[in-house]
Amino acid sequence: MSPKMVSTSETKMAYPPETTAYAPENKMSPTSTEGTKSATATAKLRAANVNFHYGSFHALHDVSMEFQENKVTALIGPSGCGKSTFLRNLNRINETLRDTRLEGEITLDGQNIMDFDITEVRRRVGMVFQRPNPFPKSIFENIIYGPKINGMLKGTSAAEIVEKSLRRAALWEEAKDKLHESAYALSGGQQQRLCIARALAVNPEVLLLDEPCSALDPIATAKIEDLLVSLKDQCTIVIVTHNMQQAARVADTTGFFLMGRLIEHAKTDMIFKNPACKETEDYITGRFG
Amino acid sequence: MTGRNKYRNAVNNVMLTLSGICAAVTVSMLFVILAYLVYNGFSSLNLDFFTQLPKPTGQVGGGMANAILGSAQVVLIASCFGLPIGFFAGIYLAEFGGKKFCMLVRYMADLLNGVPSIVIGIFAWTVLVVPMHHFSALAGGMALSLMLIPITARSTEQFLLEVPRSMREGALALGATKWKTIATVIVPAARRGIMTGMILGVARISGETAPLLFTALNNEFWSTGFSSPTATLPVMIFTHAVAPYDDWHRQAWAAGLVLLTMVLVANILARTVISRGASLPK
Numbered sequence: 275m276s277p278k279m280v281s282t283s284e285t286k287m288a289y290p291p292e293t294t295a296y297a298p299e300n301k302m303s304p305t306s307t308e309g310t311k312s313a314t315a316t317a318k319l320r321a322a323n324v325n326f327h328y329g330s331f332h333a334l335h336d337v338s339m340e341f342q343e344n345k346v347t348a349l350i351g352p353s354g355c356g357k358s359t360f361l362r363n364l365n366r367i368n369e370t371l372r373d374t375r376l377e378g379e380i381t382l383d384g385q386n387i388m389d390f391d392i393t394e395v396r397r398r399v400g401m402v403f404q405r406p407n408p409f410p411k412s413i414f415e416n417i418i419y420g421p422k423i424n425g426m427l428k429g430t431s432a433a434e435i436v437e438k439s440l441r442r443a444a445l446w447e448e449a450k451d452k453l454h455e456s457a458y459a460l461s462g463g464q465q466q467r468l469c470i471a472r473a474l475a476v477n478p479e480v481l482l483l484d485e486p487c488s489a490l491d492p493i494a495t496a497k498i499e500d501l502l503v504s505l506k507d508q509c510t511i512v513i514v515t516h517n518m519q520q521a522a523r524v525a526d527t528t529g530f531f532l533m534g535r536l537i538e539h540a541k542t543d544m545i546f547k548n549p550a551c552k553e554t555e556d557y558i559t560g561r562f563g
Numbered sequence: 564m565t566g567r568n569k570y571r572n573a574v575n576n577v578m579l580t581l582s583g584i585c586a587a588v589t590v591s592m593l594f595v596i597l598a599y600l601v602y603n604g605f606s607s608l609n610l611d612f613f614t615q616l617p618k619p620t621g622q623v624g625g626g627m628a629n630a631i632l633g634s635a636q637v638v639l640i641a642s643c644f645g646l647p648i649g650f651f652a653g654i655y656l657a658e659f660g661g662k663k664f665c666m667l668v669r670y671m672a673d674l675l676n677g678v679p680s681i682v683i684g685i686f687a688w689t690v691l692v693v694p695m696h697h698f699s700a701l702a703g704g705m706a707l708s709l710m711l712i713p714i715t716a717r718s719t720e721q722f723l724l725e726v727p728r729s730m731r732e733g734a735l736a737l738g739a740t741k742w743k744t745i746a747t748v749i750v751p752a753a754r755r756g757i758m759t760g761m762i763l764g765v766a767r768i769s770g771e772t773a774p775l776l777f778t779a780l781n782n783e784f785w786s787t788g789f790s791s792p793t794a795t796l797p798v799m800i801f802t803h804a805v806a807p808y809d810d811w812h813r814q815a816w817a818a819g820l821v822l823l824t825m826v827l828v829a830n831i832l833a834r835t836v837i838s839r840g841a842s843l844p845k
Contacts (some may be wrong), residue, residue, distance in 0.1 A: 387810070403732060409752070410751065411751075419734070423747070426737050
């Protein structure tokens, strides 16, 4: 369960270089509104005034939020508050839904993600879903799927990528003897780590996780939490969670959503110990949600 | 109170018995037909039946080798056109189409599925046989493919839609294009179901008679190619059954037995394919 199971040292391949500059301590104001432009310089991913509609339902209202490089950001809030919807806009996966509309601007390294080719956005911003969703293929084929479709196999051996990705997802020891067996032979927790490994195999700069532990038992959950902490020096992580302890354990900063609005986004300590907004405090202390 | 309960129990028992009897009738019909075919046709099933041409009128013996081959020819043509078109139409319905247009296509496919096969025969005769100036296996195959397309399209669509949405999103989230997702994840995940649908579709059309009456027509001899009149089992059954010779009647029964056996084998094959096909979770 220790994060040491992940080997992050050897970086032969084109994995993200050791980051040049760490983001300075997060200086975001508790409220989500503008006026924190000074912090934008190091924001890996940035949403400005995002509004989102499912048909006639206005799901997100003016959400502005920044995600610092190499940090874990947690999004919390009651069911239906829009946190998953927001997350799913960050890699444009919501575009697969019919009859939806996005307003506002989301930028990756300062560039509007709408200007990218959609496959490029999704390669650079990986995603792990609520329920493990391995493909009905072998473990090996699951991992190699992303590199293959993105033309990343030139110059590197597939086996090398598979091993590296499984190690990064702390699954290598458990899976190395059954790489060519069906991914469904793994337990739920292992499947979820396989999905993380599959996402990592294309070297995403940002990793989005949509309640990745909600279908898992506490031990599997702990493994994934350790994993997230160990991954953050390689990518920027955004995790939606229902579990406030989880947010407290893994996240550097936490954003609280309520009824489609970002109520507060601050360092996790602040959110849990000294929230600026009444709604946040009510939610944290269990008065609703 | 007890009177009311007695009444309710009686209704319950009557309805259970009634539905049980109906279920038994359904199942037994197949066995009755099969038994009848075996009883009447089995005696005419011999090597000659599978290797010989039909004997001229009045002579006893001979076989239906040309019709067996002809059926295979016609079904092959139908499959070559019907399966790919149906398959890709199914993909379109499940994955690409807009809501309204898809409803229209789906509705049209169901209508086409319901068009009486004799009407399809007349249609094929008008657009293929008349311009080509002769009956042919090709025309027969095209007529059957017209029936195969909607069957394949709808079953393919159905099995594709059974693949969970999370699987699609998983592939898209890795940077796959929509087509790549379909070709490398969705279709492989649904392939057993799709294949089953195709086998059942082919089995279904291989017994059709009406579309062949005006298209492939019939032939007492070996067909000389795809563009000449061709004997097929269903049409052979028809012509033999209406002829006034006992020997021909027996042969018609035998041909029916062969046809039914082929369809049964295809069905069983399809069921095994799908039952072994626990390729998806849950």
